[in-house]
Amino acid sequence: MKKSETNPLHRALYRILRPMARLLLRNGIPFAEFAELVRRAYVDAALEDFSNNRKKPTDSSAAVMTGLTRKEVKRQREILAGEHAGGLDARHENRASRVVSGWVHDSAFQTSDGEPAELPFDGPLSFSELVKRYSGDMTPRAVLEELVRVGVVATDGSGKLTLRQRAYVPAGDSEEMLQIFGKDVSDLIATIDHNLVGSGENSQPLFQRTLVYNNIPPDVIVRWRQYAAEQSQSMLEQLDRWLGPHDRDIASQGEGGARGEAVRTGVGIFYFEDPVQPEIHGDQK
Template identity: 25%
Template sequence: MSNLPKNDTEFNLQQILLLMNYLTKWLIHSGVGYTEFSAALKPVFYQQAVNELERIEKKDTISAISLLSGLHRKDITMFKDATNEGKLITQADVSEPFSIPARVVGLWVAEDWPEQMPFYNLKQTSFVELVKKVSMEMHPRSVLNELVRLGIVKQDRRQVTLQKRSFIPDQSTQDLRKFLTQNLQSHINAGLHNILFPEQTSFLEESVRADELTKESVQMLTRYSIELWEKYSEELLKIAVECSALDKGKSDANQTFCLGIYQSDL
């Protein structure tokens, strides 16, 4: 029996799932599970369904949005109500579950539990008691292991300590994640534009690939590509600065130009 996709929709889903392997790696590493992520996706699917109906000039009825997005009619109603009230769709009254570890930390801070306490102790406040106030189903040891992995708590023998510094965002690492997100957005936007709107002007979206290479060859190509990019980006940046100076103050100066490059040794 053939393993080829039955239709274009199924093929597209297979390709997106390949990308999701990397995004899911990022989510899991950050402590975000399937339940929280799928809930957070609801307004995204809602908005994109509305955008598609607008593109094809169809009315954005609850049924039409539900058909395109796969969302429950109740959620769609909530999003529509939020929009009609002038709110962001992310402010809609749609239940979004929080992970047990996140709720444990939230309760720990909100109710001012001791910053340090034993994992388990019948005679005094303990981490086990805290977890059981949130959930009787999740094992406290599993919750502790997850919080330790995320760097939110520290365990020293039988003592569990809340790491207050973990609540202070690291600006440098946040900036790196923002840059990655912006670069991925620009890249996928260019590629999707070329696929979905072939009748329009295409964006530059190409790559150079070479297979069956030794580690030494990959290292040599990496060094050479960095040298080329440093030279090319410097020249392009000079022109971009000149264009920015010429366009400054113009009423139609509302466009953004982005050219990126990446290197990988998959």
């Protein structure tokens, strides 16, 4: 048997790449385009994550690490420099999501008991003011149309706007869903990598747990899917109530507050469901 078939990391990588290949093919991404992105990721990781005494690797040392030529490392480094120069701030999250978060946590847009208030579209402490505060230059009408489209916000006969869900999730195979895919998978792999290599005295493992059963009858799945969604949403909302008010964009609103370098943190929950593949014992005739 080939070494690649017995190496535990290779087997784990194949399990990751198999569903990714399905997604790439469905979206018309050929292998050559994927390979180009892999080369870029290798160069980015070599140059940014393997510095020696805060000195970045040279193109030559990055070439040795990645197995690419120095010419290819230089080409990818120049592409990355252009992407980083023209890219958005990493802290700039989805604007519709930020509006919902502000509605949930900013006391100016809450009722006396701390729940999201019904808002008029215009005027002081209105939806338009909320969008201006948390979504930059996006127009209130555009944000409202999107939130109504995905069922997060509802309107009544008086024109008041009600928050129906405490989280914004884009619908369909939109660009935003693909951005979420990239962030979610990246965060999960970063957590696993931390737990694999972060075994030193001063390194605390990050929480990483999965609940799995592989012999559940089909008639249970519909009820389980609903129950898992309800409980997961409830847990995320509970965590959000604790952490959200500490976000400096919400807590300070330009009034200063806690100082120091910002940290990005969170907890991700996902549901999975696959048919169990039968085990094959012995030769099949």
